[in-house]
Amino acid sequence: MGSRVNEILEILSKNSKLTSTEIATMLDMEPQEVEEIIRELEEQNVIVRYNTLINWDKTDKERVTALIEVKVTPQRDQGFDSIAERIYKFPEVKSVYLMSGPYDLCVIVEGKTMKDVASFVSQRLSVLDPVLSTATHFILKPYKIGGVILEDDEKDGRQVITL
Protein backbone atom coordinates (compact mmCIF):
# COMPACT_ATOMS: atom_id res chain seq x y z
CA MET A 1 0.00 0.00 0.00
CA GLY A 2 2.84 2.38 0.86
CA SER A 3 4.12 2.56 -2.70
CA ARG A 4 0.58 3.30 -3.95
CA VAL A 5 0.35 6.21 -1.52
CA ASN A 6 3.67 7.55 -2.70
CA GLU A 7 2.66 7.17 -6.32
CA ILE A 8 -0.52 9.15 -5.70
CA LEU A 9 1.48 11.84 -3.91
CA GLU A 10 4.02 12.01 -6.75
CA ILE A 11 1.24 12.41 -9.30
CA LEU A 12 -0.58 15.07 -7.29
CA SER A 13 2.63 16.97 -6.60
CA LYS A 14 2.99 17.46 -10.35
CA ASN A 15 -0.66 18.11 -11.17
CA SER A 16 -3.16 18.58 -8.38
CA LYS A 17 -6.00 19.15 -10.84
CA LEU A 18 -6.25 15.46 -11.74
CA THR A 19 -9.44 13.82 -10.54
CA SER A 20 -9.40 10.64 -8.49
CA THR A 21 -10.91 8.83 -11.49
CA GLU A 22 -8.01 9.94 -13.68
CA ILE A 23 -5.47 8.95 -11.07
CA ALA A 24 -7.20 5.59 -10.63
CA THR A 25 -6.81 4.87 -14.37
CA MET A 26 -3.15 5.86 -14.30
CA LEU A 27 -2.43 3.50 -11.40
CA ASP A 28 -4.85 0.73 -12.31
CA MET A 29 -6.90 1.23 -9.11
CA GLU A 30 -10.55 1.82 -8.23
CA PRO A 31 -11.55 5.51 -8.01
CA GLN A 32 -13.06 4.95 -4.54
CA GLU A 33 -9.77 3.51 -3.36
CA VAL A 34 -7.90 6.60 -4.57
CA GLU A 35 -10.46 8.92 -3.00
CA GLU A 36 -10.15 7.10 0.31
CA ILE A 37 -6.34 7.38 0.29
CA ILE A 38 -6.43 11.06 -0.61
CA ARG A 39 -8.97 11.78 2.13
CA GLU A 40 -6.73 10.08 4.67
CA LEU A 41 -3.67 11.98 3.44
CA GLU A 42 -5.60 15.23 3.79
CA GLU A 43 -6.72 14.33 7.30
CA GLN A 44 -3.18 13.46 8.34
CA ASN A 45 -2.01 16.78 6.90
CA VAL A 46 0.37 14.94 4.57
CA ILE A 47 -1.42 16.72 1.77
CA VAL A 48 -1.40 20.21 3.23
CA ARG A 49 -2.78 22.30 0.41
CA TYR A 50 -3.38 22.24 -3.37
CA ASN A 51 -1.31 25.06 -4.81
CA THR A 52 -0.80 26.61 -8.21
CA LEU A 53 2.65 27.53 -9.43
CA ILE A 54 2.45 31.03 -10.88
CA ASN A 55 5.15 32.97 -12.66
CA TRP A 56 4.30 36.36 -11.16
CA ASP A 57 6.94 38.02 -13.28
CA LYS A 58 4.61 37.58 -16.23
CA THR A 59 1.74 39.40 -14.50
CA ASP A 60 1.44 43.10 -13.81
CA LYS A 61 1.30 42.45 -10.09
CA GLU A 62 4.11 44.25 -8.30
CA ARG A 63 5.95 42.21 -5.74
CA VAL A 64 9.41 41.61 -4.42
CA THR A 65 10.76 38.60 -2.63
CA ALA A 66 13.71 38.60 -0.27
CA LEU A 67 15.69 35.86 1.35
CA ILE A 68 16.79 36.93 4.82
CA GLU A 69 19.52 35.20 6.76
CA VAL A 70 18.73 35.52 10.45
CA LYS A 71 21.05 34.75 13.34
CA VAL A 72 19.24 34.18 16.61
CA THR A 73 19.85 33.09 20.20
CA PRO A 74 18.09 29.78 20.84
CA GLN A 75 15.67 29.87 23.79
CA ARG A 76 16.06 27.68 26.83
CA ASP A 77 13.95 24.49 26.53
CA GLN A 78 12.55 25.46 23.16
CA GLY A 79 15.63 25.67 20.94
CA PHE A 80 14.80 27.52 17.76
CA ASP A 81 11.13 26.57 17.60
CA SER A 82 9.67 29.44 19.58
CA ILE A 83 11.61 32.15 17.77
CA ALA A 84 10.80 30.50 14.44
CA GLU A 85 7.14 30.59 15.41
CA ARG A 86 7.30 34.27 16.34
CA ILE A 87 8.72 34.94 12.89
CA TYR A 88 6.54 32.69 10.73
CA LYS A 89 3.34 34.09 12.19
CA PHE A 90 3.87 37.37 10.32
CA PRO A 91 1.79 37.17 7.13
CA GLU A 92 4.60 38.82 5.16
CA VAL A 93 6.73 35.74 5.84
CA LYS A 94 6.18 33.07 3.17
CA SER A 95 8.65 30.42 4.31
CA VAL A 96 10.98 29.76 7.23
CA TYR A 97 13.69 27.11 7.39
CA LEU A 98 16.10 26.20 10.18
CA MET A 99 19.53 25.98 8.60
CA SER A 100 22.90 24.46 9.28
CA GLY A 101 25.89 26.73 8.67
CA PRO A 102 26.74 30.31 9.55
CA TYR A 103 23.19 31.52 10.17
CA ASP A 104 20.16 29.92 11.81
CA LEU A 105 16.92 30.79 10.10
CA CYS A 106 16.28 31.35 6.43
CA VAL A 107 13.25 33.58 6.10
CA ILE A 108 11.53 34.26 2.77
CA VAL A 109 9.59 37.48 2.83
CA GLU A 110 7.29 38.93 0.23
CA GLY A 111 6.22 42.54 -0.11
CA LYS A 112 4.88 44.91 -2.70
CA THR A 113 8.03 47.01 -2.87
CA MET A 114 11.58 46.86 -1.61
CA LYS A 115 10.62 49.54 0.90
CA ASP A 116 7.92 47.24 2.30
CA VAL A 117 10.42 44.47 2.84
CA ALA A 118 13.03 46.81 4.28
CA SER A 119 10.60 48.19 6.78
CA PHE A 120 9.44 44.71 7.74
CA VAL A 121 13.02 43.72 8.45
CA SER A 122 13.90 46.82 10.41
CA GLN A 123 10.64 47.27 12.31
CA ARG A 124 9.34 43.75 12.85
CA LEU A 125 12.13 41.23 12.43
CA SER A 126 15.34 42.68 13.77
CA VAL A 127 13.63 44.15 16.83
CA LEU A 128 12.71 40.72 18.16
CA ASP A 129 14.84 40.06 21.26
CA PRO A 130 16.42 36.75 20.21
CA VAL A 131 17.39 38.09 16.77
CA LEU A 132 21.11 38.90 16.73
CA SER A 133 21.52 39.98 13.13
CA THR A 134 19.93 39.85 9.68
CA ALA A 135 21.22 39.94 6.10
CA THR A 136 18.65 40.66 3.41
CA HIS A 137 19.05 39.42 -0.19
CA PHE A 138 16.50 40.48 -2.77
CA ILE A 139 15.59 37.90 -5.37
CA LEU A 140 16.06 39.34 -8.84
CA LYS A 141 14.65 36.64 -11.06
CA PRO A 142 13.27 33.14 -10.49
CA TYR A 143 14.49 30.52 -12.97
CA LYS A 144 13.25 27.28 -11.48
CA ILE A 145 10.73 26.78 -8.67
CA GLY A 146 9.84 23.46 -7.08
CA GLY A 147 11.44 21.43 -9.86
CA VAL A 148 9.81 23.41 -12.65
CA ILE A 149 11.81 25.52 -15.09
CA LEU A 150 9.76 28.68 -15.64
CA GLU A 151 10.99 29.60 -19.10
CA ASP A 152 11.68 26.20 -20.60
CA ASP A 153 13.03 26.72 -24.09
CA GLU A 154 13.44 23.03 -24.89
CA LYS A 155 10.85 22.61 -27.63
CA ASP A 156 9.58 19.29 -28.91
CA GLY A 157 11.52 19.10 -32.15
CA ARG A 158 10.73 15.47 -32.95
CA GLN A 159 9.59 14.48 -36.41
CA VAL A 160 5.80 14.10 -36.40
CA ILE A 161 5.87 10.48 -37.52
CA THR A 162 8.72 8.03 -37.04
CA LEU A 163 8.55 4.28 -37.13
Add this chain to the structure above:
Amino acid sequence: MNWEEKISQKVRHIPPSGIRKFFDIVNEMEDAISLGVGEPDFVTPWNIREASIHSIEKGMTYYTSNWGMLELREMISRYLLERFDISYDPKDEVLVTIGASEGIDLALRSIIEPGDEVVVPDPSYVSYMPCITMAGGVTVPIVCTAEDDFKLKPEALKEKLTDKTKALILPYPNNPTGGMMNREDLLAVADVIRDTGIIVISDEIYAELTYEGNHTSFASIPGMKDRTIVLNGFSKAFAMTGWRLGYAAANKTFINAMVKIHQYTMLCAPIMSQVAGLEALRSGFEDDFKSVRDMVNEYNHRRRVILKGFRDMGLECFEPLGAFYVFPSIEKTGMTSEEFCERLLMEEKVAVVPGNAFGESGEGFIRCSYACSMENINEALNRIGNFVKKYM
Protein backbone atom coordinates in the same frame (compact mmCIF):
# COMPACT_ATOMS: atom_id res chain seq x y z
CA MET B 1 19.84 9.77 -69.20
CA ASN B 2 17.33 7.74 -67.21
CA TRP B 3 19.08 7.63 -63.88
CA GLU B 4 16.27 5.60 -62.37
CA GLU B 5 17.46 2.65 -64.48
CA LYS B 6 20.89 3.04 -62.97
CA ILE B 7 19.57 2.43 -59.48
CA SER B 8 20.23 -1.14 -58.44
CA GLN B 9 17.37 -3.62 -58.76
CA LYS B 10 17.62 -4.43 -55.09
CA VAL B 11 17.08 -0.85 -54.04
CA ARG B 12 14.43 -0.16 -56.67
CA HIS B 13 12.38 -3.05 -55.38
CA ILE B 14 12.29 -1.80 -51.82
CA PRO B 15 8.78 -0.34 -51.48
CA PRO B 16 8.61 3.33 -50.47
CA SER B 17 7.67 4.01 -46.85
CA GLY B 18 3.90 3.79 -46.43
CA ILE B 19 3.74 6.74 -44.10
CA ARG B 20 5.38 9.39 -46.24
CA LYS B 21 2.03 10.88 -47.35
CA PHE B 22 0.76 11.13 -43.74
CA PHE B 23 3.98 12.74 -42.75
CA ASP B 24 3.62 15.44 -45.38
CA ILE B 25 0.00 16.14 -44.44
CA VAL B 26 0.63 16.38 -40.68
CA ASN B 27 3.60 18.62 -41.24
CA GLU B 28 1.38 21.17 -43.01
CA MET B 29 -1.47 20.87 -40.55
CA GLU B 30 -1.84 23.25 -37.65
CA ASP B 31 -3.09 21.93 -34.28
CA ALA B 32 -2.70 18.32 -35.37
CA ILE B 33 -1.81 15.89 -32.60
CA SER B 34 0.62 13.15 -33.48
CA LEU B 35 0.53 9.74 -31.84
CA GLY B 36 2.85 8.63 -34.60
CA VAL B 37 6.16 9.37 -32.97
CA GLY B 38 8.42 6.38 -32.41
CA GLU B 39 10.79 7.98 -29.95
CA PRO B 40 10.65 9.10 -26.31
CA ASP B 41 9.22 12.54 -25.56
CA PHE B 42 11.72 12.84 -22.73
CA VAL B 43 14.87 14.79 -23.43
CA THR B 44 18.19 13.07 -22.66
CA PRO B 45 18.86 13.57 -18.91
CA TRP B 46 20.97 16.64 -18.26
CA ASN B 47 23.92 14.84 -16.66
CA ILE B 48 24.36 12.84 -19.87
CA ARG B 49 24.18 15.90 -22.09
CA GLU B 50 26.52 17.78 -19.76
CA ALA B 51 29.13 15.00 -19.83
CA SER B 52 29.13 15.07 -23.62
CA ILE B 53 29.41 18.86 -23.76
CA HIS B 54 32.35 18.66 -21.38
CA SER B 55 34.09 16.09 -23.57
CA ILE B 56 33.75 18.38 -26.58
CA GLU B 57 35.17 21.26 -24.55
CA LYS B 58 38.11 19.07 -23.61
CA GLY B 59 38.77 18.42 -27.27
CA MET B 60 37.64 14.81 -27.45
CA THR B 61 36.84 15.03 -31.13
CA TYR B 62 38.81 12.10 -32.52
CA TYR B 63 38.08 8.55 -33.71
CA THR B 64 37.87 5.77 -31.18
CA SER B 65 38.69 2.11 -31.64
CA ASN B 66 36.47 0.49 -34.31
CA TRP B 67 34.87 -1.50 -31.52
CA GLY B 68 34.08 1.60 -29.49
CA MET B 69 35.88 2.90 -26.39
CA LEU B 70 36.97 -0.01 -24.21
CA GLU B 71 35.67 1.81 -21.12
CA LEU B 72 32.22 1.98 -22.69
CA ARG B 73 32.30 -1.66 -23.76
CA GLU B 74 33.23 -2.61 -20.19
CA MET B 75 30.24 -0.65 -18.90
CA ILE B 76 27.95 -2.27 -21.48
CA SER B 77 29.24 -5.68 -20.51
CA ARG B 78 28.55 -4.96 -16.84
CA TYR B 79 25.12 -3.58 -17.71
CA LEU B 80 24.13 -6.68 -19.70
CA LEU B 81 25.27 -8.93 -16.88
CA GLU B 82 23.55 -7.03 -14.07
CA ARG B 83 20.31 -6.22 -15.89
CA PHE B 84 19.79 -9.26 -18.11
CA ASP B 85 22.08 -11.92 -16.69
CA ILE B 86 24.13 -12.38 -19.85
CA SER B 87 27.90 -12.26 -19.81
CA TYR B 88 30.08 -10.92 -22.62
CA ASP B 89 33.79 -10.18 -22.77
CA PRO B 90 34.14 -6.43 -23.41
CA LYS B 91 37.34 -7.06 -25.37
CA ASP B 92 35.97 -9.10 -28.23
CA GLU B 93 32.27 -9.82 -27.68
CA VAL B 94 30.84 -6.30 -27.64
CA LEU B 95 30.66 -3.84 -30.53
CA VAL B 96 29.46 -0.24 -30.23
CA THR B 97 27.26 0.66 -33.21
CA ILE B 98 25.46 3.66 -34.69
CA GLY B 99 22.19 2.79 -32.99
CA ALA B 100 20.72 -0.69 -32.89
CA SER B 101 19.72 0.00 -36.53
CA GLU B 102 23.29 -0.41 -37.68
CA GLY B 103 23.49 -3.56 -35.59
CA ILE B 104 20.59 -5.07 -37.55
CA ASP B 105 22.33 -4.34 -40.84
CA LEU B 106 25.73 -5.59 -39.66
CA ALA B 107 24.33 -8.78 -38.21
CA LEU B 108 22.41 -9.62 -41.38
CA ARG B 109 25.20 -8.73 -43.78
CA SER B 110 27.65 -10.77 -41.74
CA ILE B 111 25.70 -13.99 -42.05
CA ILE B 112 23.44 -13.90 -45.13
CA GLU B 113 24.33 -15.74 -48.34
CA PRO B 114 22.17 -15.08 -51.42
CA GLY B 115 18.85 -16.90 -51.02
CA ASP B 116 19.16 -17.49 -47.27
CA GLU B 117 15.88 -17.21 -45.44
CA VAL B 118 15.35 -15.07 -42.38
CA VAL B 119 12.26 -15.66 -40.30
CA VAL B 120 10.63 -12.51 -38.90
CA PRO B 121 7.54 -12.13 -36.69
CA ASP B 122 4.88 -10.04 -38.41
CA PRO B 123 3.99 -7.30 -37.50
CA SER B 124 7.42 -5.94 -36.62
CA TYR B 125 9.64 -2.92 -36.93
CA VAL B 126 9.97 -1.76 -40.53
CA SER B 127 13.68 -2.09 -41.17
CA TYR B 128 14.19 -5.86 -40.93
CA MET B 129 12.77 -6.72 -44.33
CA PRO B 130 14.71 -4.09 -46.35
CA CYS B 131 17.92 -4.96 -44.51
CA ILE B 132 17.41 -8.65 -45.25
CA THR B 133 16.71 -7.84 -48.90
CA MET B 134 19.81 -5.67 -49.22
CA ALA B 135 21.90 -8.41 -47.65
CA GLY B 136 20.62 -10.74 -50.37
CA GLY B 137 18.34 -12.76 -48.16
CA VAL B 138 14.65 -13.63 -48.27
CA THR B 139 12.24 -12.54 -45.56
CA VAL B 140 9.86 -15.18 -44.26
CA PRO B 141 7.18 -13.50 -42.16
CA ILE B 142 5.44 -15.38 -39.36
CA VAL B 143 1.95 -14.15 -38.56
CA CYS B 144 1.59 -13.18 -34.91
CA THR B 145 -1.94 -12.48 -33.74
CA ALA B 146 -3.63 -10.48 -31.01
CA GLU B 147 -5.23 -13.75 -29.80
CA ASP B 148 -1.70 -15.02 -29.09
CA ASP B 149 -0.75 -11.69 -27.47
CA PHE B 150 1.42 -11.07 -30.54
CA LYS B 151 3.91 -13.67 -29.34
CA LEU B 152 5.94 -15.87 -31.65
CA LYS B 153 4.41 -19.32 -31.21
CA PRO B 154 6.68 -22.38 -31.54
CA GLU B 155 4.24 -24.21 -33.86
CA ALA B 156 4.10 -21.26 -36.25
CA LEU B 157 7.89 -21.04 -36.21
CA LYS B 158 8.33 -24.76 -36.86
CA GLU B 159 6.10 -24.49 -39.93
CA LYS B 160 8.28 -21.82 -41.51
CA LEU B 161 11.65 -23.46 -41.04
CA THR B 162 13.32 -24.90 -44.13
CA ASP B 163 16.86 -26.04 -44.88
CA LYS B 164 17.49 -22.50 -46.12
CA THR B 165 16.55 -20.83 -42.84
CA LYS B 166 19.66 -18.99 -41.72
CA ALA B 167 18.36 -16.77 -38.98
CA LEU B 168 15.43 -15.76 -36.81
CA ILE B 169 14.83 -12.17 -35.78
CA LEU B 170 13.32 -11.85 -32.30
CA PRO B 171 12.06 -8.29 -31.86
CA TYR B 172 10.71 -8.23 -28.30
CA PRO B 173 9.41 -6.13 -26.57
CA ASN B 174 7.78 -5.47 -29.90
CA ASN B 175 7.27 -2.34 -31.91
CA PRO B 176 4.40 -1.88 -32.97
CA THR B 177 2.37 -4.32 -30.83
CA GLY B 178 3.87 -3.96 -27.35
CA GLY B 179 3.96 -7.75 -27.18
CA MET B 180 6.56 -9.51 -25.03
CA MET B 181 8.06 -12.97 -24.81
CA ASN B 182 8.53 -14.24 -21.27
CA ARG B 183 10.92 -16.97 -20.21
CA GLU B 184 8.52 -19.85 -21.00
CA ASP B 185 7.76 -18.43 -24.44
CA LEU B 186 11.48 -18.14 -25.20
CA LEU B 187 12.16 -21.64 -23.89
CA ALA B 188 9.56 -22.96 -26.33
CA VAL B 189 11.27 -21.15 -29.21
CA ALA B 190 14.64 -22.46 -28.05
CA ASP B 191 13.32 -26.02 -28.16
CA VAL B 192 12.33 -25.58 -31.80
CA ILE B 193 15.75 -24.40 -32.95
CA ARG B 194 18.03 -26.19 -30.50
CA ASP B 195 19.10 -28.89 -32.97
CA THR B 196 19.45 -26.50 -35.91
CA GLY B 197 22.19 -24.07 -36.89
CA ILE B 198 19.78 -21.13 -36.90
CA ILE B 199 21.22 -17.85 -35.69
CA VAL B 200 18.98 -15.63 -33.56
CA ILE B 201 19.15 -11.87 -33.91
CA SER B 202 17.50 -10.59 -30.76
CA ASP B 203 16.57 -6.92 -31.07
CA GLU B 204 16.13 -5.88 -27.45
CA ILE B 205 16.05 -2.10 -27.89
CA TYR B 206 12.88 -1.78 -25.76
CA ALA B 207 14.20 -4.10 -23.02
CA GLU B 208 14.01 -1.42 -20.31
CA LEU B 209 10.50 -0.34 -21.20
CA THR B 210 8.38 -3.13 -19.72
CA TYR B 211 5.36 -2.81 -17.45
CA GLU B 212 4.34 -6.26 -16.24
CA GLY B 213 7.48 -8.18 -15.38
CA ASN B 214 11.04 -7.70 -16.57
CA HIS B 215 12.47 -8.42 -19.98
CA THR B 216 14.19 -11.76 -20.52
CA SER B 217 17.01 -11.82 -23.04
CA PHE B 218 16.99 -14.77 -25.42
CA ALA B 219 20.73 -15.11 -24.79
CA SER B 220 19.99 -15.95 -21.15
CA ILE B 221 18.04 -19.09 -22.16
CA PRO B 222 20.25 -22.14 -21.49
CA GLY B 223 22.21 -23.19 -24.56
CA MET B 224 21.10 -20.22 -26.66
CA LYS B 225 23.78 -17.61 -25.98
CA ASP B 226 26.28 -18.90 -28.50
CA ARG B 227 23.86 -18.65 -31.45
CA THR B 228 22.39 -15.30 -30.43
CA ILE B 229 23.35 -11.80 -31.51
CA VAL B 230 21.92 -9.39 -28.94
CA LEU B 231 21.19 -5.91 -30.26
CA ASN B 232 20.44 -3.06 -27.93
CA GLY B 233 21.11 0.64 -27.58
CA PHE B 234 20.66 3.83 -25.64
CA SER B 235 17.81 5.41 -27.62
CA LYS B 236 14.82 4.08 -25.74
CA ALA B 237 16.20 3.33 -22.27
CA PHE B 238 17.95 6.67 -21.85
CA ALA B 239 15.95 8.86 -24.25
CA MET B 240 18.98 9.20 -26.53
CA THR B 241 17.59 8.63 -30.03
CA GLY B 242 19.44 11.46 -31.74
CA TRP B 243 22.81 10.31 -30.41
CA ARG B 244 22.63 7.21 -32.59
CA LEU B 245 24.31 4.89 -30.14
CA GLY B 246 23.74 1.18 -29.87
CA TYR B 247 25.66 -2.03 -29.40
CA ALA B 248 25.82 -5.67 -30.37
CA ALA B 249 26.89 -8.51 -28.10
CA ALA B 250 27.61 -11.98 -29.40
CA ASN B 251 30.31 -14.64 -29.66
CA LYS B 252 33.61 -13.36 -31.05
CA THR B 253 33.17 -14.96 -34.46
CA PHE B 254 29.99 -12.96 -35.09
CA ILE B 255 31.35 -9.76 -33.58
CA ASN B 256 34.57 -10.06 -35.57
CA ALA B 257 32.62 -10.37 -38.80
CA MET B 258 30.42 -7.41 -37.88
CA VAL B 259 33.47 -5.29 -37.04
CA LYS B 260 34.87 -5.98 -40.51
CA ILE B 261 31.88 -4.28 -42.12
CA HIS B 262 31.57 -1.60 -39.45
CA GLN B 263 35.22 -0.53 -39.72
CA TYR B 264 34.94 0.17 -43.45
CA THR B 265 31.48 1.71 -43.47
CA MET B 266 31.22 3.59 -40.16
CA LEU B 267 34.72 3.43 -38.71
CA CYS B 268 33.35 4.06 -35.22
CA ALA B 269 30.39 5.58 -33.39
CA PRO B 270 30.83 9.33 -32.73
CA ILE B 271 33.01 9.82 -29.68
CA MET B 272 30.70 12.46 -28.17
CA SER B 273 27.87 9.94 -28.23
CA GLN B 274 30.07 7.27 -26.71
CA VAL B 275 31.00 9.63 -23.87
CA ALA B 276 27.29 10.30 -23.33
CA GLY B 277 26.56 6.58 -23.27
CA LEU B 278 29.31 6.06 -20.75
CA GLU B 279 27.75 8.67 -18.47
CA ALA B 280 24.28 7.15 -18.93
CA LEU B 281 25.51 3.79 -17.65
CA ARG B 282 27.87 5.20 -15.02
CA SER B 283 25.15 7.32 -13.42
CA GLY B 284 22.68 4.49 -13.86
CA PHE B 285 24.80 2.14 -11.77
CA GLU B 286 25.15 4.88 -9.16
CA ASP B 287 21.41 5.30 -8.52
CA ASP B 288 20.23 1.87 -9.67
CA PHE B 289 18.81 3.36 -12.88
CA LYS B 290 16.34 5.62 -11.09
CA SER B 291 15.86 7.94 -14.07
CA VAL B 292 14.99 4.92 -16.22
CA ARG B 293 12.51 3.72 -13.61
CA ASP B 294 10.91 7.16 -13.31
CA MET B 295 10.50 7.27 -17.07
CA VAL B 296 8.99 3.79 -17.20
CA ASN B 297 6.59 4.76 -14.41
CA GLU B 298 5.47 7.77 -16.37
CA TYR B 299 4.97 5.71 -19.55
CA ASN B 300 3.02 3.18 -17.52
CA HIS B 301 0.54 5.84 -16.35
CA ARG B 302 -0.04 6.90 -19.93
CA ARG B 303 -0.24 3.29 -21.12
CA ARG B 304 -3.13 2.59 -18.78
CA VAL B 305 -4.93 5.79 -19.78
CA ILE B 306 -4.63 5.16 -23.51
CA LEU B 307 -5.53 1.47 -23.22
CA LYS B 308 -8.67 2.27 -21.24
CA GLY B 309 -9.45 5.04 -23.71
CA PHE B 310 -9.48 2.67 -26.69
CA ARG B 311 -11.35 -0.07 -24.85
CA ASP B 312 -13.98 2.44 -23.70
CA MET B 313 -14.54 3.33 -27.36
CA GLY B 314 -15.48 -0.28 -27.93
CA LEU B 315 -12.32 -1.15 -29.87
CA GLU B 316 -10.49 -4.34 -29.11
CA CYS B 317 -7.06 -3.58 -27.82
CA PHE B 318 -4.34 -5.91 -26.64
CA GLU B 319 -2.76 -4.71 -23.40
CA PRO B 320 0.77 -3.79 -24.42
CA LEU B 321 3.38 -5.09 -21.99
CA GLY B 322 6.42 -3.27 -23.33
CA ALA B 323 7.67 -0.41 -25.56
CA PHE B 324 5.43 2.69 -25.80
CA TYR B 325 2.75 1.78 -28.31
CA VAL B 326 -0.81 0.51 -28.25
CA PHE B 327 -2.04 -1.45 -31.22
CA PRO B 328 -5.85 -1.39 -31.22
CA SER B 329 -7.91 -3.23 -33.82
CA ILE B 330 -10.01 -0.92 -35.99
CA GLU B 331 -11.76 -3.77 -37.79
CA LYS B 332 -15.14 -2.81 -36.30
CA THR B 333 -15.08 0.46 -38.24
CA GLY B 334 -15.03 -1.46 -41.52
CA MET B 335 -12.10 0.61 -42.76
CA THR B 336 -8.67 -0.53 -43.82
CA SER B 337 -5.78 0.69 -41.69
CA GLU B 338 -4.72 3.28 -44.25
CA GLU B 339 -8.26 4.50 -44.84
CA PHE B 340 -8.76 4.87 -41.10
CA CYS B 341 -5.53 6.79 -40.63
CA GLU B 342 -6.11 9.10 -43.57
CA ARG B 343 -9.66 9.96 -42.60
CA LEU B 344 -8.80 10.33 -38.94
CA LEU B 345 -6.11 12.78 -39.89
CA MET B 346 -8.33 14.80 -42.24
CA GLU B 347 -11.45 14.76 -40.06
CA GLU B 348 -10.03 14.96 -36.54
CA LYS B 349 -6.43 16.01 -37.06
CA VAL B 350 -4.85 13.10 -35.22
CA ALA B 351 -1.92 11.28 -36.78
CA VAL B 352 -1.49 7.57 -36.07
CA VAL B 353 0.36 4.92 -38.06
CA PRO B 354 -1.49 2.26 -40.11
CA GLY B 355 -0.70 -1.21 -38.82
CA ASN B 356 0.08 -2.57 -42.28
CA ALA B 357 3.21 -0.37 -42.34
CA PHE B 358 4.65 -3.08 -40.06
CA GLY B 359 3.76 -6.05 -42.20
CA GLU B 360 0.67 -7.64 -43.71
CA SER B 361 -0.58 -8.94 -40.38
CA GLY B 362 -0.76 -5.38 -39.15
CA GLU B 363 -3.73 -4.76 -41.45
CA GLY B 364 -6.81 -3.92 -39.38
CA PHE B 365 -4.76 -2.26 -36.65
CA ILE B 366 -3.31 1.16 -35.94
CA ARG B 367 -0.20 1.99 -33.95
CA CYS B 368 -0.53 4.80 -31.41
CA SER B 369 2.49 5.97 -29.49
CA TYR B 370 2.05 7.14 -25.92
CA ALA B 371 5.43 8.85 -25.89
CA CYS B 372 3.69 12.21 -25.65
CA SER B 373 2.14 14.35 -22.94
CA MET B 374 -0.92 13.21 -21.03
CA GLU B 375 -2.79 16.30 -22.30
CA ASN B 376 -2.15 15.25 -25.89
CA ILE B 377 -3.15 11.66 -25.16
CA ASN B 378 -6.44 12.77 -23.62
CA GLU B 379 -7.22 15.20 -26.43
CA ALA B 380 -6.29 12.61 -29.06
CA LEU B 381 -8.51 10.02 -27.36
CA ASN B 382 -11.42 12.48 -27.42
CA ARG B 383 -10.95 13.11 -31.11
CA ILE B 384 -10.48 9.44 -32.02
CA GLY B 385 -13.56 8.65 -29.92
CA ASN B 386 -15.63 11.13 -31.93
CA PHE B 387 -14.31 9.67 -35.14
CA VAL B 388 -14.94 6.06 -34.22
CA LYS B 389 -18.48 6.85 -33.05
CA LYS B 390 -19.35 8.11 -36.51
CA TYR B 391 -18.35 4.88 -38.20
CA MET B 392 -19.31 2.15 -35.76
